[in-house]
Amino acid sequence: MRDTQPELSVVVPMYDEEEVLPIFFERMHPLLDGLGSTYELLVVDDGSRDRTAALLLDAAKDWPQLRVVRLLRNSGHQAAQSAGFRRARGRYVVTIDADLQDPPEVIAEFLATVREQDVDVVYGVRSDRSSDSWPKRTTARLYYRLMCRLVGKQIPFDAADFRLVTRRVVDAVNALPDDGRVFRLVIPWLGFPSTEVRYVRAERAAGTTKYNLSKMVRLAFDSVTAFSAAPLRLATWLGLLGGAMSGLFVVGALVIKLTGRSIPGWTSTVLAVSVIGAIQLFCLGLLGEYVARLFQSSQRRPQFLVGYDSLEDHGHQDPVTNR
The missing domain is CATH 1.10.287 (Helix Hairpins)
Structure with a gap:
């Protein structure tokens, strides 16, 4: 896997997710092995303070397709996705969060859809958000309505960061500046042919959300100021x-x-x-x-700094965890 380019890269930003990791591995490992495609599971550890990095490195010893990228400091969810896009090697790239609210089983449907249709983006659209709290659902609706007004009707309603894109889209995104990048707006704005796959959003498998109110407000400000005058x-x-x-x-x-x-x-x-x-x-x-x-x-400060990549530093210790 390390010497060949995989067909699929699954990019997973993580921050302090030690509680959900055992469940995440239990669902992702057999799922990805059963897709019938070569793959890499590219986990971007966004400067976690708990045992997330240690658990990832231990799992990578018996899972050669698991690639661990560690950022030197906590840079934020969108920056972690940018790091994943920069380093993903697959023909197709899927982004998904570690909390398992977006079911990884839908990845197989993503792949089938992109192969059957002449599209470059497959959005995961939440058809049912009853697992979210009322404030979360309300603020989400307000956010998407505001973005549709300011950015354009091409923004998929209730589509967050669970999607599949082709290499063409990855290269186009990587050609853009890193600062102020909001993926749920950047990718629709590029205008590549797209389609949707609907799914039911589940409850968080374990742990607590890392996307608090202040981060959601910051995302809204970044979305507005980066994409509209x-x-x-x-x-x-x-x-x-x-x-x-x-x-x-x-x-x-x-x-x-x-x-x-x-x-x-x-x-x-x-x-x-x-x-x-x-x-x-x-x-x-x-x-x-x-x-x-x-x-x-x-x-011109970098949005993120990579301290360790298990693909490039195979056989060397992570300078942060000394593993």
Whole structure:
């Protein structure tokens, strides 16, 4: 396996997943062996702090198709996927999370679909999300509706990071800059022929989610600022609205003054200042998001750094785990 290019690469970003790993291995190993295709299971350990890396390296001793890539630090889910795309060698590349909410058995259907149809992308679309909490389902719906409005109708609704892409798509994605990359938007934006496979989303097999509210908010901000200038246009419209409201306040003040009904007080002044100030601060915040993105891009810092790859460093110790 190490000397030949596999037909299939399965990329799995992981961060602190020691609890789910035994179940993950139990389902993935016989499944991939039974596909009838050469494969590599490329696990990208995103700087885990628990025993995830040690368990992966131990499993790789008896599973030659298991390839372990360790990032030097925790860089985030999208960065870990980028590292997997950079290093995947397969003709087809599948991305899937380790929590088993997206059933790995669907990979066989992905392969059958891409071989039968002339497409480059097969999206896994969640037909039933009842296993998710109500807040998660609600925020997900809001996210996808917002992305469809800002990016375009080509964004598959309820399709996250469980998909199959061909080598053409992998090469196109790798040609793009790493910073600010959101795969669930980048891949549809490229416009390659695609289709969907629907499945029922399951509950997390073990452990706890690593995608908390702050990370979901950050993903939403990255999605919007990386793919649309609409917030800047929104700031412009809010500025115009603030100007119009200021004009109305001036006209109202003049009318009250001329009719002699002027009442000493500060309510109208406070109201006007509050409205205009809020709009200005909101617009400055939007501009700040874009300026921050330009600043980060100008630094040209790598989004991730690979510390160990079991394919390239076979026979050598992982400098982090000393295994």
